[in-house]
Amino acid sequence: MNARDIRGTRRVATVAAVDNSLYAAAPKIYPQSVHGTFRRIKWALLVVTLGIYYFLPFLRFDRGPNEPDQAVLVDLAHRRFYFFFIEIWPQEVYYFTGLLILAALILFLMNAVAGRVWCGYLCPQTVWTDLFRAVERLIEGDRRERIHNDALPLTAERLARKALKHFVWLMIAWWTGGAWVLYFADAPTLVRELATFQAPAIAYISIGILTFTTYALAGHMREQVCIYMCPWPRIQAALTDENALNVTYRYDRGEPRTSLKKAEVLRATGGRAGDCVDCGQCAAVCPMGVDIRRGAGLDCIQCGLCIDACDTVMNKIGRPPRLIAYDTDVNIKRRLAGLGNVYRLLRTRTVLYTVLIAVIGAIMLTSLATRNNLGVAVMHDRNPLYLQLADGSIRNAYMVRILNHTTATSSYVLKVKPFTPANVTAIGTGKSKDGWPKVEIGPDQTYELRVLVTLPASASSVASRDITFQIINKTSSQIATARDHFLTR
């Protein structure tokens, strides 16, 4: 078997080429440029996703005084996360948990509907690799030229081209790392600091690391990241089914493959000939070095470029397009049995994923929309759980944490139900007119209040009773409550 034979899988070819070594040098893949629907979709998504990534930090969003005006900002120093009108505090990280669950479910749904579309169009590894390959093609030429030149000794001119390519790659990688750190500080300020070497060391270190990883992953490792490092192909294989739309070679239509001339002869004489003319274009354009005609595999990222390549050929030879297409295993079997295509978009798993996404999304939206900008959390003292005082009365102590999410200083009154102000004291606070503890809390701050609730000795007849803490914002009369227990035994 020849190493360059496109009909052999890459890995078998490798074994033959390097004498059954236990370790294989990565075969260099030279994907051919291609034009068509899916290529255009990929270009559009590349521009949109990278555009968002590179320029989002510069978008401004007015939140009022004393608040950052960067639309998306991860403020680690003050432990705040800003996303347009949403401001997330550290104790609300469950929003991120929700987002992660949503992301996983959306990935599952995408997979159930159309296979690895994430891998083919949206995965950062795919997008940046695509960009790097475009640069390479622009500077060093297309597939044929590069294969040809790489087989020849290096000339000064080609060395210069290669150097230029690596320089451009590094520039893209550097800007990738640069954009990353801009999400963690005010972007225009940080850019100025970076330029004048006054930015914190961590910024330079982060840029360095991301420059290196982008350059290494998108420039050098490329498809190997998907094959050896990414867990998704393994998980995806367990989540797919025969109704998922996958990039598929329609062998029912393509086989038996012959040359164009032989096929004409065969058809004229009433023989059977497939539409595949074995031109190898689908394999030549594949960025993963896969021959899709061998069926679905772990290394196919389903980017659809082979569809574009095959359609171009089908057009030229006057056969209908989509010999390679997004299709399902079920339909191939049905066509072989003489039945029509069915596309079952509504299946248990797609419906289930959609419902789950809708439910979690609704929960998150509701909780975001009804979110109080006043928060309270209560923690009962664990040690001691309750305390007997000198006169025999029983006291419980609580840590009440009040969160002022607003941008103004507000004064808050704490009420504890069903107790009276005489039962309740708080350390280091003033009192409201009706005797309840009163505190003032600055904008965007939390305040920890030690609250002591005391009942006379006779209270010990009930081991535990419910207790409700009510925080009232005196200016907005907004109320937040938290429940706990009062223990006497």
Next chain:
Amino acid sequence: MSQDPHSTIDEASGTSTTGHEWDGIKELNTPLPLWWLYTFYACIAFSVLYWIAYPAWPLIGGYTHGLLGWNSRTAVVGDLKNLQTLRGPMNAKIAKASLKTIENTPELLAFARAEGAAAFAQNCAPCHGAGAQGSYGYPNLNANRWIWGGTLDEIHTTIEHGARWTADPDTHMMMMPAFGHDGILKPEQISEVADYVRTLSGNKPSPGADLAKGAKLFADNCSACHGPNGKGNIQIGAPNLTTKVWLYGPTKADIMHRVEVGGGGTMPAWHGRLDEPTIKALTVFVHSLGGGQ
């Protein structure tokens, strides 16, 4: 990689085998990428450099120190210094302010309570408990009954100089005599006085107790320190005997034992071990636990 002489081509898959065979089952050779191998070599090289640069190998009388001279001890000292600098401005304010001011300024109170809680966990919790709840012989600092006084200044003095800590001349020194051991009271007298003492805090005496005798004994022997009504005296660390809070337990046996052996708990002086801002923070923390007066 050298070629394995036992390697064959597997007929079913057309793939070569590694040459390993178990009970007739051969292992297909699915080669790993070379960069994987190089990454492994790089890790080995890194670990060797790490051994040289950092403390790594134990020797009989010590260990290799590493060329970088890194050491966890100096790292901790550096961290502590950083912490001191970080807390510096607030600690300067704490040092300057009076205890009362600290408690009345929310900003200072929050800092003092946090710093006090940390210092308490490290220095005081072994005796007084993680929640300052105390235990047998170790006072509960949440309760409003104090042996040496519960005002901010009194708590500060106790922390600074300790109790019965002979190394400090300003420590609280008074101690209860051992009425039984030293033969001041006879066993039956101790029993009688214990019966009486229990009634001071509202406990019922044991049946047949002669409370009049006990009261007489109390007036003669105990009231000098504990006061005629048993209310105690914080000047000399004589506990208030009329409360529901007992340092050594409320049963008759507990009280008899205490009268028998006398004495009292010891607390080290923290002056010299902790700096002044920390002692102040601890004072405010303990005072704000709820029992402070």
